[in-house]
Amino acid sequence: MKDRRKFTYTNVHESFSDVALLMLATFIFLLVTILITSKVAEEDQLPKLKEKVAKLEEKLEMSGADMERLIGELDEMANMDSESQMNKVLEPAGLDEGEGRKDFEIFIKGLKKIPGKELHLVIDATGSMHGASHFLIPILRVIVTRSGKHLDAVTWFSDGIAKTYTGSMGEMW
Numbered sequence: 001m002k003d004r005r006k007f008t009y010t011n012v013h014e015s016f017s018d019v020a021l022l023m024l025a026t027f028i029f030l031l032v033t034i035l036i037t038s039k040v041a042e043e044d045q046l047p048k049l050k051e052k053v054a055k056l057e058e059k060l061e062m063s064g065a066d067m068e069r070l071i072g073e074l075d076e077m078a079n080m081d082s083e084s085q086m087n088k089v090l091e092p093a094g095l096d097e098g099e100g101r102k103d104f105e106i107f108i109k110g111l112k113k114i115p116g117k118e119l120h121l122v123i124d125a126t127g128s129m130h131g132a133s134h135f136l137i138p139i140l141r142v143i144v145t146r147s148g149k150h151l152d153a154v155t156w157f158s159d160g161i162a163k164t165y166t167g168s169m170g171e172m173w
Contacts, residue, residue: 086146089138111147118152119144125158 095104111119121140144151155164 086142089142095139108143108146111143111149114149117150119147119149120153120155121151122155123157125156 090101090104095101121144123136123140125136140154153164153166155162
């Protein structure tokens, strides 16, 4: 039979030293893991962020160009008299000269003859709304302005739904 070894007590200082070294090793391991993870994430995210920044800069440049164009148009409109502004709106619709202009003037005279000071427009906008925003709204503004009446409300018919808007002319359009 084998002799049993005698149990030796360990020193408290040795145990504390071992625990301290384990904690230091754990701390260094975690620090290295965090650094590696952040480096990988940085390498992955940085190109995406640069791409987003480039897209945003491009949009900003386009917005700046749009702003310049709109300011130019606004300045141009501010320097025109009201008749020139109305002609500019009527031109794309073919109502600025000839028979179209005559028909438009007759329509305005008829509106002026209608009794009352308020005007409620009912518009059937079924179909393309593109035409409504680029053609119909400016023409209706000219009609209201030239008729000399106060626009009380606008009712839009579109796809079987009617909505009535009230307020200022800007709010309704």
